[in-house]
Amino acid sequence: MSERALLDQLIDALRCLPGVGPKSAQRIAFHLLERDREGGARLARVMAEAMTRIGHCDRCRTLTERERCAICADPHRDAGLLCVVEQPSEVVAIEQATDFGGRYFVLGGRLSPLDGIGPAELGLDRLEALLAEGVVRELVLAISPTVEGGATAQFVAELATVQGVAVTRIAQGVPLGGDLDALDGGTLALALAGRRAF
Incomplete structure (x- = not known):
């Protein structure tokens, strides 16, 4: 019975991922256990290390392993x-x-x-x-x-x-290659309001 409980825990843990519902979590769990245990073990190792080592940049608040991210530390950035x-x-x-x-x-x-x-x-x-x-x-x-x-x-x-x-x-509105009739009213209104000289 303990094996089933552990499988249920794995399925429940996978549901924390965005877009992963009960069926997807079950599919992922069975795939890892039946076809890719090595991949599952690697995922677990990397996930545990990432949760421990990745934090926020002390200047810009993006994710980084260091106190200051590479962008903030780059002297060539404006x-x-x-x-x-x-x-x-x-x-x-x-x-x-x-x-x-x-x-x-x-x-x-x-x-x-x-x-x-x-x-x-x-x-x-x-x-x-x-x-x-x-x-x-x-x-x-x-x-x-x-x-x-x-x-x-x-x-x-x-x-x-x-x-x-x-x-x-930043500009908002019509995406490159987009058709006007496919846009919602709010997007089209923003595009018209933000128009500029041609």
Whole structure:
């Protein structure tokens, strides 16, 4: 009976992954146990090490194994250009897709008073201290255009404005190769509102 209990624990543990429900967790568990025990053991080792060694950068709050991440430690990055994002995964996305040469600040979410997420939970005191150093000249808002994202962007913009830092926001709207008739109304409205000279 203890074997079944351990299998149930494995299935339940796999359900913590995003998008993995009961059936997917069961499929993954059986695959690892029946076809890839070596892969499962490697996954367990790497997962345990990652949970122990990976933390947050003391400057930008992204994920790193060191006290300061490689981007913040890079002297060739433009310290005067700071991009504010919600999650560490967005730093990776921007780095992979663009040639952005500045630095980042990771909020770890959006302001949401109903969920108990206020300025302290987003590290906005740390962002304010970073802006007060006087090095940042432009703050780029790369925050999602939701209601909470808009409130967060407004709050961050006000922090920057008080410090005399210029605030910009990434463009939003029609994706490259997208058809206008496939867009939702909100996206199309943002695209029209953010139009610029051709």
